Amino acid sequence: MTTLKIKLPEIFNYQECLSFLHRGFDDCLHQINKNTIIKALNIENNISLVSITYNQGILQVSLLWGDSSPNHQALIKSYINRWFDLQTDLKAFYDMGARDPILKPLIDKYWGLRLIGIEDLFEALSWAIIGQQINLGFAYKTKRALVEKYGKYVDYNGVPYYLFPTPEIISNCTVDALKKLQFSRNKATYIIALAQSFIQGVISKEQLLASGKGNSEEVVSQLTKLKGIGTWTANYAMMKCLKIPSAFPIQDVGLHNALKQQLDLDQKPSTDKILELSQGWKNWESYATVYLWRSLV
DNA sequence: CGCCAGGCTTAGG
DNA sequence: CCTAAGCATGGC
CATH class of the missing domain: 3.30.310.20 (DNA-3-methyladenine glycosylase AlkA, N-terminal domain)
Structure with missing residues (x-):
């Protein structure tokens, strides 16, 4: 072997x-x-x-x-x-974090954690859409239903190891078929249209990486043109797939809860508060998010 | 039953 | 550009 x-x-x-x-x-x-x-x-x-x-x-x-x-x-x-x-050289992140009251304890505790990516852009965006406004357990359950119905797999010692379905397959699904997998009508519509956009070449990882060189706002604006992709979803994909270090899903509920916990707040922080807290995280917002998510266990 | 969950779209300023 | 309301689908 x-x-x-x-x-x-x-x-x-x-x-x-x-x-x-x-x-x-x-x-x-x-x-x-x-x-x-x-x-x-x-x-x-x-x-x-x-x-x-x-x-x-x-x-x-x-x-x-x-x-x-x-x-x-x-x-x-x-x-x-x-x-x-x-x-990615994390030393620069750790040097910055050493002076940041929120990040310092997280870096000490989770030293060596890296951003585990989602390399396929269709998968990253679909997964983000699936995860919108639902709890993570249910999101994983829904993803599994989709993958096991439409994904290819490698059989090894009698165990199937699945791949996320391709745009070709999903573009031919009907809304009702996905609803049977517990997709909402809107999410089913979004994912099917997203698959079609990939097939038609309206969107691709290569093109976004090229257009996004040093300009993450351009990437957000291109992604959010697609139905079902808002700023949270765009930033999630920029973080997990395009590896844009300044990507920051600032509306994320998990991020809010992590900050609330770390700072011992009574309520989840407002957007303005988060912007204030993250002032020093320039170009490391995505890693700050990774470490905050990690703190949720 | 009510509230929450890794939000988005649309309508109306 | 900003805000509010409506929207699906479950988990607990």
Whole structure:
């Protein structure tokens, strides 16, 4: 079996990353056994199944199934690098956070946690739409229903490892079919139209990354043109998929609750209050959000 | 039954 | 540009 080794940055804690992937929710797009992550990947329409584990300062990635050509091995490596956001130098974030009363205790407590991404933009946006205004447990349940009905999977030792459905498949769904999976009428409509936008080339990760160079407002404005994508959803995707460091889902209920808890407030903070508190987080808003979410357990 | 949940759209200023 | 109201769908 092919095994790849991925060198890790100095600031990295595998258990912290695992804790995010494993935080009490039933995510259907990866599986964790003890300290090993198993996940199916779709990289440029080439499907593979990998297991990931940590050993003495490196990530060991075993290719359980799929193309083992050198070229594809390189693509898997680069995928994992992006998924765990290994290229970001967290030292600058920690230096800033050391002077921030909210972030300092979180950084001490969750040292080495990285932003675990959602590399596929259609998946990131669909997942954000699914999660709008509902509790996370139900959101994961709804995602599982969608994935198990429309996603491809790799069968390995009798266990299916699913991939998120492609725009091609979802674009052909009916609203009523998705309603049977407990989507609201609006969310079903949004996701089907979103899939069609991907197919028609109205939206793509590459194009947004290009247009967004140094201009995250341009990305927000392009994303929010699509029905069902507001500023929260746009910023969520910018954070989890496009890895724009200043992305900040400021309306997020989880963020509000985390701040309320950290600051021991009686009520959730207002937008103005959050803007004030986050003054020093420039270009690290997305990481500040990751660490605040982590504090919710 | 009521309130909350990783919001969005539309109508009306 | 800003605010309020209406909207779905469950979990607890």
